[in-house]
Amino acid sequence: MKEFKVAVKISLRPELFDPEGKTIERAINRLGIGVQDARVSKVVEFKIHASNQGEARKKVEEIVKKFLANPVLHTYTIQIEE
Amino acid sequence: MKPRAGIFVFPGTNCDYDTLYVLREVVGIDSDFIFHTERGWSEKYNFVILPGGFSYGDYLRPGAIAKISPVIEELREFVEKEKGLVLGICNGFQVLTEAGFLKGALIRNDNLKFICKNVELEVVSNSTPFTSLYEEGQVVTMPIAHSDGKFIVPEGESIDDLVVFRYHGENPNGSFEAIAGITNEKRNVLGLMPHPERRSEEILGGVDGRYMFEAVKSYLYGLV
Numbered sequence: 189m190k191e192f193k194v195a196v197k198i199s200l201r202p203e204l205f206d207p208e209g210k211t212i213e214r215a216i217n218r219l220g221i222g223v224q225d226a227r228v229s230k231v232v233e234f235k236i237h238a239s240n241q242g243e244a245r246k247k248v249e250e251i252v253k254k255f256l257a258n259p260v261l262h263t264y265t266i267q268i269e270e
Numbered sequence: 271m272k273p274r275a276g277i278f279v280f281p282g283t284n285c286d287y288d289t290l291y292v293l294r295e296v297v298g299i300d301s302d303f304i305f306h307t308e309r310g311w312s313e314k315y316n317f318v319i320l321p322g323g324f325s326y327g328d329y330l331r332p333g334a335i336a337k338i339s340p341v342i343e344e345l346r347e348f349v350e351k352e353k354g355l356v357l358g359i360c361n362g363f364q365v366l367t368e369a370g371f372l373k374g375a376l377i378r379n380d381n382l383k384f385i386c387k388n389v390e391l392e393v394v395s396n397s398t399p400f401t402s403l404y405e406e407g408q409v410v411t412m413p414i415a416h417s418d419g420k421f422i423v424p425e426g427e428s429i430d431d432l433v434v435f436r437y438h439g440e441n442p443n444g445s446f447e448a449i450a451g452i453t454n455e456k457r458n459v460l461g462l463m464p465h466p467e468r469r470s471e472e473i474l475g476g477v478d479g480r481y482m483f484e485a486v487k488s489y490l491y492g493l494v
Contacts, residue, residue: 200377203425204377204422205380207379207380207381207382208378208382209380211382213326226351230330231342232330247354254338255334255338256330258331258375260367260374260375260422260423260424261331261375261377261422
């Protein structure tokens with residue numbers, strides 16, 4: 189069994205309005221530096237034990253689908269390092 | 271059948287006592303709490319309420335952690351086998367959408383604010399066991415108190431037949447088609463953001479919410 193470091197990034201679907209991102213975007217613009225389309229995501233990090241990268245990814249996918257992301261609301265990306 | 275209500279209590283639930291009080295003292299239904307780790311409760315109750323609050327501190331997102339608790343696991347069979355009625359109020363509605371009992375999802379209000387005030391609601395459907403004592407098109411008043419009450423559905427998903435309440439006049443949180451409450455296809459589960467238990471006595475401003483519990487009581491006694 190090896191230990192893998194996992195980072196799951198959960199983002200609101202692009203078609204959904206993100207009021208927090210919009211508020212941050214307006215605030216950044218007050219600094220005098222123009223930015224567009226600010227969005228806020230959440231990153232959940234954890235460690236997991238598996239015999240290889242493929243098995244680790246399978247476990248993480250299950251966690252994300254059952255729990256961490258809501259398919260109505262989110263897209264996600266998974267990063268796994270040994 | 272004699273109505274017997276169970277109120278789910280998660281860490282962070284805070285409308286449990288209000289709901290218990292209204293059911294027991296105002297409406298007169300035998301009621302108890304069901305702790306989130308309990309099992310075997312579904313044989314004892316025919317009315318389950320998921321009350322308002324902040325289950326698990328709204329960590330991850332509202333309702334997300336509650337949806338993988340033991341009581342929700344048992345609730346799936348309860349709903350599937352139509353053992354009784356399920357009402358989710360506010361955070362309870364969020365738990366029901368997260369767990370997939372109801373379509374759609376609830377996200378942050380458009381104005382980012384926690385909105386706590388009375389709102390007017392249109393009763394869109396009275397053909398549910400929860401709303402049979404209202405007239406269709408009737409406008410009722412109930413309080414809302416939430417940050418994450420904007421109801422959305424994936425594009426292309428049809429829920430027209432499932433809408434039970436819409437905000438009337440102002441749409442306070444930006445909900446899709448001003449939807450405030452929906453049911454499932456079997457019509458044995460209702461979720462809504464407004465708080466009927468906070469509008470069940472004249473001394474608190476009115477009794478529009480009480481009719482929902484009275485309707486459930488009549489339904490379970492087999493009167494409607």
